[in-house]
Amino acid sequence: MDGALNLVDGVRAGETRAIARLMSMAEGRPDACAAEMAEIHRMAGRAHIVGLTGVPGSGKSTLVHALAKALRRDGRKVGIVAVDPSSPYSGGAILGDRVRMSDLATDDGVFIRSLATRGALGGLARAALDTVDILDAAGFDIVMIETVGVGQDEVDIAEAAESVLVVSAPGLGDGIQAIKAGVLEIADIHVVSKCDKEEASRTVADLKSMLTLGSTARVRYGWDVPVMRTSAETGQGTTELVEMLDKHREQLIESGERTLRRRRILQTRILKTAEDMLRRRIGEGDTLDSAVDRSLNGDISPHQAAEELLKTI
Amino acid sequence: MDGALNLVDGVRAGETRAIARLMSMAEGRPDACAAEMAEIHRMAGRAHIVGLTGVPGSGKSTLVHALAKALRRDGRKVGIVAVDPSSPYSGGAILGDRVRMSDLATDDGVFIRSLATRGALGGLARAALDTVDILDAAGFDIVMIETVGVGQDEVDIAEAAESVLVVSAPGLGDGIQAIKAGVLEIADIHVVSKCDKEEASRTVADLKSMLTLGSTARVRYGWDVPVMRTSAETGQGTTELVEMLDKHREQLIESGERTLRRRRILQTRILKTAEDMLRRRIGEGDTLDSAVDRSLNGDISPHQAAEELLKTI
Numbered sequence: 001m002d003g004a005l006n007l008v009d010g011v012r013a014g015e016t017r018a019i020a021r022l023m024s025m026a027e028g029r030p031d032a033c034a035a036e037m038a039e040i041h042r043m044a045g046r047a048h049i050v051g052l053t054g055v056p057g058s059g060k061s062t063l064v065h066a067l068a069k070a071l072r073r074d075g076r077k078v079g080i081v082a083v084d085p086s087s088p089y090s091g092g093a094i095l096g097d098r099v100r101m102s103d104l105a106t107d108d109g110v111f112i113r114s115l116a117t118r119g120a121l122g123g124l125a126r127a128a129l130d131t132v133d134i135l136d137a138a139g140f141d142i143v144m145i146e147t148v149g150v151g152q153d154e155v156d157i158a159e160a161a162e163s164v165l166v167v168s169a170p171g172l173g174d175g176i177q178a179i180k181a182g183v184l185e186i187a188d189i190h191v192v193s194k195c196d197k198e199e200a201s202r203t204v205a206d207l208k209s210m211l212t213l214g215s216t217a218r219v220r221y222g223w224d225v226p227v228m229r230t231s232a233e234t235g236q237g238t239t240e241l242v243e244m245l246d247k248h249r250e251q252l253i254e255s256g257e258r259t260l261r262r263r264r265i266l267q268t269r270i271l272k273t274a275e276d277m278l279r280r281r282i283g284e285g286d287t288l289d290s291a292v293d294r295s296l297n298g299d300i301s302p303h304q305a306a307e308e309l310l311k312t313i
Numbered sequence: 314m315d316g317a318l319n320l321v322d323g324v325r326a327g328e329t330r331a332i333a334r335l336m337s338m339a340e341g342r343p344d345a346c347a348a349e350m351a352e353i354h355r356m357a358g359r360a361h362i363v364g365l366t367g368v369p370g371s372g373k374s375t376l377v378h379a380l381a382k383a384l385r386r387d388g389r390k391v392g393i394v395a396v397d398p399s400s401p402y403s404g405g406a407i408l409g410d411r412v413r414m415s416d417l418a419t420d421d422g423v424f425i426r427s428l429a430t431r432g433a434l435g436g437l438a439r440a441a442l443d444t445v446d447i448l449d450a451a452g453f454d455i456v457m458i459e460t461v462g463v464g465q466d467e468v469d470i471a472e473a474a475e476s477v478l479v480v481s482a483p484g485l486g487d488g489i490q491a492i493k494a495g496v497l498e499i500a501d502i503h504v505v506s507k508c509d510k511e512e513a514s515r516t517v518a519d520l521k522s523m524l525t526l527g528s529t530a531r532v533r534y535g536w537d538v539p540v541m542r543t544s545a546e547t548g549q550g551t552t553e554l555v556e557m558l559d560k561h562r563e564q565l566i567e568s569g570e571r572t573l574r575r576r577r578i579l580q581t582r583i584l585k586t587a588e589d590m591l592r593r594r595i596g597e598g599d600t601l602d603s604a605v606d607r608s609l610n611g612d613i614s615p616h617q618a619a620e621e622l623l624k625t626i
Contacts, residue, residue: 030616038614055369124465129615151464152437266615267605273619274595275588282587292580301351302442302579303343306586310626 008039011138014077016111019138023113026130030276037130044136047079048249049265051161053149053183058169059193062232064146065104067245070238071142072109079135079143080104080112083128083157111135125153126276129160129269142245149183159186160268162261163248167191168207170199184210187225188248195229195236204229221257223248281313321352324451327390329424332451336426339443343589350443357449360392361562362578364474366462366496371482372506375545377459378417380558383551384455385422392448392456393417395427396441396470424448438466439589442473442582455558462496472499473581475574476561480504481520483512497523500538501561508542508549517542534570536561594626 010018022040025033054060061082068078104110113131115124128145135143145161147154158164166187184190184207192203207227228244230237252258282288291305300308323331335353338346367373374395381391417423426444428437441458448456458474460467471477479500497503497520505516520540539557543550565571595601604618613621 034614034616037616041608041614042611148464151461151467153465263605263609266608267601269615270601270604270608270618270622271592271595273615274591274622277619277623278587278591279584282584288580288583291583292576295354295579295583296576298355301347301354302582302586303347303350305583306590309583309587310590313623 008036008043011040011134012043014138016108019111019134020113022134023131026134027115027127030126030130030273031280037133040133040137044133045262047132047136047140048142048163048245049132049136049161050142050144050245051158051164052144052146052167053155053158053164053186054167054169054191054193055149055172055183057172058149058167059232060146060148060167063165063167063191063193063230063241064144066230066232066235066238067144067241068104068110070242072107074242075109076141077109077139078111079132079138079140080110081128081131081135081143081145082112082114083124083145083147083154111138111140123276123279125157125160126269126272128157129265129272155183155186156268156272158183160265162252162258162265163245164188165191165245167193168203169194170197170203188223189241189244190225190227191237191241192227192229194231194233196231196233200229221251221255223251223255223257278310278313282309285312287312321349321356324353324447325356327451329421332424332447333426335447336444339447340428340440343439343443343586344593350446353446353450357446358575360445360449360453361455361476361558362445362449362474363455363457363558364471364477365457365459365480366468366471366477366499367480367482367506368462368485368496370485371462371480372545373459373461373480376478376480376504376506376543376554377457379543379545379548379551380457380554381417381423383555385420387555388422389454390422390452391424392445392451392453393423393425394441394444394448394456394458395425396437396458396460396467424451424453436589436592438470438473439582439585441470442578442585468496468499469581469585471496473578475565475571475578476558477501478504478558480506481516482506483508483510483516501536502554502557503538503540504550504554505540505542506545508544509546513542534564534568536564536568536570591623591626595622598625600625 007018007022011022022033022036026037030037052060052064064080068080071078104112113135115128115131132143132145145157147158149155149158149166164186166183166189168190170192190207190211192200192207194200204227211225211227226244228237228241230241249258252261287309291300291309294300295302295305320331320335324335335346335349339350343350365373365377377393377395381393384391417425426448428441428444445456445458458470460471462468462471462479477499479496479502481503483505503520503524505513505520507513517540524538524540541550541554541557543554562571565574600622604613604622607613608615608618
């Protein structure tokens with residue numbers, strides 16, 4: 001109990017080690033730190049939660065980096081949760097040759113947490129949202145969640161934010177463009193990266209014409225989804241994007257939309273937590289094995305097997 | 314009951330309309346067709362289930378098309394389940410300008426089903442695996458599931474197959490290459506597409522050198538993961554790939570691995586079904602709303618809310 005309180009106190013004080021330790025617990029053994037996470041949840045609610053998504057190669061990570069640096073110049077503390085195997089933050093052997101953004105890694109006002117996207121079945125969204133809550137409680141002013149804009153879980157995570165940025169780069173291939181279409185609709189702010197490239201104006205125009213076809217978000221809370229231009233080459237647009245994020249947050253608060261969004265985030269989080277809990281508990285005993293065997297024999301259907309599993313937990 | 318039996322009989326007889334109708338029911342109202350799906354499950358187990366995955370732009374859909382045509386020349390019936398917004402099979406307004414593979418669409422020996430990857434939270438994997446079972450029961454000799462190789466659910470679906478093909482194209486960008494790394498390990502057969510391109514030899518060499526670093530699959534059932542070359546331009550490699558798929562299936566059966574795989578597929582399916590059931594039931598009543606409210610007030614944590622929800626269903 002003492003340990004628990006100390007850990008939470010450490011997070012509240014913004015201690016890097018306590019934050020990292022609680023994150024690891026929350027990720028791997030959520031049942032073991034339920035009391036701590038309940039404390040954390042009561043403390044959270046202050047940070048601006050920003051979801052960033054976009055297809056591979058859209059320049060998400062570069063943008064997160066630029067935003068983090070700009071926010072630091074403002075004196076704001078920045079949390080980053082990367083759920084993206086292509087993110088340079090993910091590190092690991094696969095990405096050993098990538099830039100490590102080391103200028104952020106040594107800054108106490110920045111906390112970067114990378115979550116793997118492969119491994120055990122599911123649980124990723126739940127872990128990501130718990131991680132965001134910890135950073136919120138630890139006093140980070142803005143928490144950015146970066147996910148690759150493909151995959152149901154991944155898009156759900158990006159959408160579980162107060163402000164959703166969708167990043168598009170000019171001149172990607174056909175397959176990429178088609179994939180992209182699936183996430184465009186969730187944007188509060190569109191960002192066209194690599195605007196030093198010639199084709200960027202075309203990408204901006206395409207997004208704008210798509211937006212004139214109607215956006216439910218706009219109708220809902222009086223927000224006109226903007227299309228912003230950035231360039232990592234020239235440094236263009238980062239300051240403006242920070243301003244736009246602030247403006248979006250103001251609009252969320254004034255319109256009452258922020259309450260709805262926080263409710264939506266919480267709803268996603270509770271659902272994902274229940275799913276994760278179910279998965280863990282099903283996996284624990286031999287009930288699953290026996291259900292699989294009986295279903296393999298044709299004694300019961302997978303539907304019946306699932307029904308039985310739900311009853312046993 | 315009569316209707317139910319007729320529908321199942323229709324599927325057994327391979328009637329397109331019955332197959333499509335049961336698929337729609339299974340996708341949208343799984344509880345309403347539990348009896349039918351139990352029947353289907355008892356009938357299934359004969360088809361060769363092949364998972365195909367690869368990053369956007371890797372040429373998966375083109376390969377599926379080429380394989381389907383080659384298999385049809387052999388007189389085999391082919392089912393295709395596309396879980397990929399970039400697939401030309403997905404159709405819809407977004408992809409209206411894409412090739413529609415109409416030569417397959419008019420062939421009775423081919424059944425193509427496309428599942429959307431966005432929308433309600435979750436349920437995609439469950440629906441995809443039910444769809445595969447229906448095609449299996451309907452007498453399709455080979456059922457190919459195509460998913461984009463990014464996203465946890467999407468990779469889980471591709472892995473829930475007897476033979477897993479991972480498609481790589483030469484000369485994709487950095488972001489794509491990094492994303493790719495996450496799915497390479499699940500391959501039973503690597504396919505390098507677009508082998509008319511110069512850079513293809515490099516891609517083949519890279520995959521081969523990766524494989525020499527050790528593959529657990531190989532150790533497990535005496536299968537050497539091959540790297541195959543194909544080209545939609547020249548038609549190269551399709552026949553060889555069909556032969557390799559047959560060889561892989563033989564090896565699965567001879568080594569006893571097929572039983573293990575069918576068990577693994579069923580396990581994934583039961584887990585995904587239980588999750589989907591949970592999600593649907595939680596969504597039905599007002600228990601979720603009330604749990605979200607209390608969690609928003611700070612009365613309970615998301616963890617406690619999830620715990621309560623699990624108890625109520």
